[in-house]
Amino acid sequence: MSKTFRFILLYSLLAVLHDPCDADPPYSYCSNVTTNYTLSSLFQNNLNQLFSSFSSSTSLSIFNDSVIGNGTVRVYGLYLCLGFVTLDNCRKCVEVAIQDITRLCPNNEQAVVWEEYCQLRYSNQSFFGHTDYAGNLPLMNKRNISNPDQFSDVVRELLNNLSSQSAFNSSTGMYVTGQANLTVDETVYGLVQCTKDLSGNDCLKCLQYATDEILSCCYFYRGARLLSESCYLRYELYAFYEGATEASSPPSSSTGDQKQKTSTKTLIISIISACVAVAFLSSAAYCLVSKWRKEIIVPGTPLHDSGSTPSSTDFSNYTVPGAEEMEPHEIPLFRLATIHATTDNFSDSKKLGQGGFGPVFKGTLPDGREVAIKRLSSSSEQGLVEFMNEVQLIMRLQHKNLVKLLGCCIEDGEKILVYEYMPNGSLDVILFDPTTRAQLNWKRRFNIIVGIARGIIYLHEDSRLRIIHRDLKPSNVLLDCEMNPKISDFGMARIFGESNDEKNTARIVGTYGYMAPEFAMEGVYSTHSDVFSFGVMLLEIVTGRMNSSFHRSKHAPSFLDYTWQLWNEGRESELMDPLLTEATCSSEFLRCINVGLLCVQENALDRPTMSNVVVMLRSESLSLPQPQKPAFSTGRVTPITVDFSVNMLTVTTPR
Incomplete structure (x- = not known):
C-alpha cells in the first residue's frame, strides 16, 4: 500500500469520526434597536426574578413563558428545551443559557440565546404569540451530500409533514420527530418544534418559513438546523434525537461491557472492509478510465499559472486567480x-x-x-x-x-x-415570444425566479469562494424539461475571495440594460452587481417585457423608469403580463415588483443580499421595505422615440 493511499485512508477515517458541524454553541442574537438597562435598575431586578423562576420551573416542564413586573417596567421571557431532553438536562441547559445570555448580551433589554438543547429569550416588550424572523440563524453540517436534488426533495417533504403534525396536534406539544427513506441504505431524520405561545397557524408559518430558508442556503449539505426565536428545525442522516451521532449508529437498548466491545469490533471491521472496498473500486475505476480515454481524455495534472498555450490534451498551464x-x-x-x-x-x-x-x-x-x-x-x-x-x-x-x-x-x-442539454432552451426565447410565453403560468414564473435566486446564492455565499457572474440575463438562464432554471455562461465570472469588497476593472463586459450603474459607468463590481441584474430579470419575468427593447414613445425613458413610475402612482397592477390570468397570483406579483425594485436601487449598498431576496419572496407575512429610486432613472419626461438596443446603451436628452 503506497504512502499516498495510507494517508488518504487515515484522513478518511478521521473525517468519519470527526463531527463536521459548525462552531459550538452558544449562539446569540442581541437586539441593537433597544436601549440598555442600567445595573441595579428595576428592569435588572425583574430580569433576575425571571431567571430565578425559570431555574425552578425546569424541574416541571421543558417550556415556560412568564412576565415579571408591572406598570411600565416589565420583563417578558420564555425558555424552551428540545422535546427529547430530560427535565434534569433541561434544567442544566437553561442554567447555562442564563449565564451565557448575561455574558453575550450584557445590559441588553432584548436578547435570545440558543444552547445545544435549549433556548432562552427575554424582552422589555411582549412577544408572546408573535413570530419574529429577524434573528434566524441557519447552521449546517459542512459535509456535502452526493445527490442534492433528491435529498432536497426528501427533506422538504419530511419537514412539511412534521410541521403540519407539530402545528395542529396539541398532544405532541408542538414537538415532532420523524424519518424518511433517502436510499435503500440512508434515512433522513428530522425534528421540528415551536414555542407553545404560538397558535397552530403561526407555528406552521414559522416552520414553513424556516424550511424555505434552510433549504435555500443549505440543501447541498447532509445536515442542517435553523434556530429561530419562535421555532426550531433540524435534519440529519442519523437519529440525533435518539442520542446517535454521525460517527456512530443509534444506541442499542442493550447494555454491558461485552456488547460495547462487540460494537467496537464491528465498527473496526466495517471500516476496514470499507477501506478494502475503496481500494478495489479505485483500481477498477483506474482501469475503466484508462479504457475510456480513447474517447475522453482526463488529465490528472494539477492546475498552475503559466503563460503558454495549452495543447489539446494539457490544461496544466492555466488557472483562474483564486x-x-x-x-x-x-x-x-x-x-x-x-x-x-x-x-x-x-x-x-x-x-x-x-x-x-x-x-x-x-x-x-x-x-x-x-x-x-x-x-x-x-x-x-x-x-x-x-x-x-x-x-x-x-x-x-x-x-x-x-x-x-x-x-x-x-x-x-x-x-x-x-x-x-436543456430541452426548453434559454429563458429569453420562451419569455419574449408571445406565442410561447403562455407556457409560463404564474407558478412556473415564480419557481423560475426563486430558482435563479438560489443559484446566485450558491455563487455568492455557499460555494467555496464568492463568485460574481457579471453577465446575468435571460439568455444565460436555461430551462430543463420541467422548466427549472439553470444559470449558464460563466466566461465573465470572477472569483471574489471571502470578502465582499468592491473590485474594479478597466474592461467593462456584459450586456447593457442588465449591468449595474457602478459597473457600467465605473467598472466597479461586487455581489451587488449581480443583485441588480437579477432585479431586472425578475421584473422582465413578471411583466413579460424585454427591458432592452422598451419603447419610450408613450411611457417613461426606460423599463425601470416605467416600472418605478407606475409603482409610485399605485398602478403597479398595470405591469402584470396580460397572459397572466390567475387571480391568485396578485399578491405574489406585487411582492415581486417590490423586491425587483429593491434590487435595482441606484445605491449598491441599499440592494438586498440574494438570501434576503429569497426570504422576502417566500414569506407572505414579512413586511417589505419601500424601494428607493432605481438606477438610470430620470423621472417623468416627455415622450421620445429612441429605443434601447440589445448590445449598446443609447443616451438621449429629452426634447
Whole structure:
C-alpha cells in the first residue's frame, strides 16, 4: 500500500469520526434597536426574578413563558428545551443559557440565546404569540451530500409533514420527530418544534418559513438546523434525537461491557472492509478510465499559472486567480472527432441557436447522453482566458440551478464546451415570444425566479469562494424539461475571495440594460452587481417585457423608469403580463415588483443580499421595505422615440 493511499485512508477515517458541524454553541442574537438597562435598575431586578423562576420551573416542564413586573417596567421571557431532553438536562441547559445570555448580551433589554438543547429569550416588550424572523440563524453540517436534488426533495417533504403534525396536534406539544427513506441504505431524520405561545397557524408559518430558508442556503449539505426565536428545525442522516451521532449508529437498548466491545469490533471491521472496498473500486475505476480515454481524455495534472498555450490534451498551464483555493477537479477533454460525429460536423440541422460567443449545437454522445455543444467562433470576444475561466469555474460548481459542464475540447484551433442539454432552451426565447410565453403560468414564473435566486446564492455565499457572474440575463438562464432554471455562461465570472469588497476593472463586459450603474459607468463590481441584474430579470419575468427593447414613445425613458413610475402612482397592477390570468397570483406579483425594485436601487449598498431576496419572496407575512429610486432613472419626461438596443446603451436628452 503506497504512502499516498495510507494517508488518504487515515484522513478518511478521521473525517468519519470527526463531527463536521459548525462552531459550538452558544449562539446569540442581541437586539441593537433597544436601549440598555442600567445595573441595579428595576428592569435588572425583574430580569433576575425571571431567571430565578425559570431555574425552578425546569424541574416541571421543558417550556415556560412568564412576565415579571408591572406598570411600565416589565420583563417578558420564555425558555424552551428540545422535546427529547430530560427535565434534569433541561434544567442544566437553561442554567447555562442564563449565564451565557448575561455574558453575550450584557445590559441588553432584548436578547435570545440558543444552547445545544435549549433556548432562552427575554424582552422589555411582549412577544408572546408573535413570530419574529429577524434573528434566524441557519447552521449546517459542512459535509456535502452526493445527490442534492433528491435529498432536497426528501427533506422538504419530511419537514412539511412534521410541521403540519407539530402545528395542529396539541398532544405532541408542538414537538415532532420523524424519518424518511433517502436510499435503500440512508434515512433522513428530522425534528421540528415551536414555542407553545404560538397558535397552530403561526407555528406552521414559522416552520414553513424556516424550511424555505434552510433549504435555500443549505440543501447541498447532509445536515442542517435553523434556530429561530419562535421555532426550531433540524435534519440529519442519523437519529440525533435518539442520542446517535454521525460517527456512530443509534444506541442499542442493550447494555454491558461485552456488547460495547462487540460494537467496537464491528465498527473496526466495517471500516476496514470499507477501506478494502475503496481500494478495489479505485483500481477498477483506474482501469475503466484508462479504457475510456480513447474517447475522453482526463488529465490528472494539477492546475498552475503559466503563460503558454495549452495543447489539446494539457490544461496544466492555466488557472483562474483564486482557483487554487478550491478543490481540484479533473477536466474531461473530448476528442474533436467525437464532437464532429455527434454534431454531424456542426450541421445546421443540429444548431440550437446563436450565443454571444458563437453557435450552440445539439448532440448525442456515444453513451446516449444528449448534450449542448457551445462552439466559440474564431471572431468571438471570449478568448482563451475567458474560455479557461468558464471551464475551471463550472467544473468546480455543483448546484441544481447551475448548468452542468460535462467537458470541453481544445484541438486544431477549436474551443468547445460540452454542457448538459436543456430541452426548453434559454429563458429569453420562451419569455419574449408571445406565442410561447403562455407556457409560463404564474407558478412556473415564480419557481423560475426563486430558482435563479438560489443559484446566485450558491455563487455568492455557499460555494467555496464568492463568485460574481457579471453577465446575468435571460439568455444565460436555461430551462430543463420541467422548466427549472439553470444559470449558464460563466466566461465573465470572477472569483471574489471571502470578502465582499468592491473590485474594479478597466474592461467593462456584459450586456447593457442588465449591468449595474457602478459597473457600467465605473467598472466597479461586487455581489451587488449581480443583485441588480437579477432585479431586472425578475421584473422582465413578471411583466413579460424585454427591458432592452422598451419603447419610450408613450411611457417613461426606460423599463425601470416605467416600472418605478407606475409603482409610485399605485398602478403597479398595470405591469402584470396580460397572459397572466390567475387571480391568485396578485399578491405574489406585487411582492415581486417590490423586491425587483429593491434590487435595482441606484445605491449598491441599499440592494438586498440574494438570501434576503429569497426570504422576502417566500414569506407572505414579512413586511417589505419601500424601494428607493432605481438606477438610470430620470423621472417623468416627455415622450421620445429612441429605443434601447440589445448590445449598446443609447443616451438621449429629452426634447
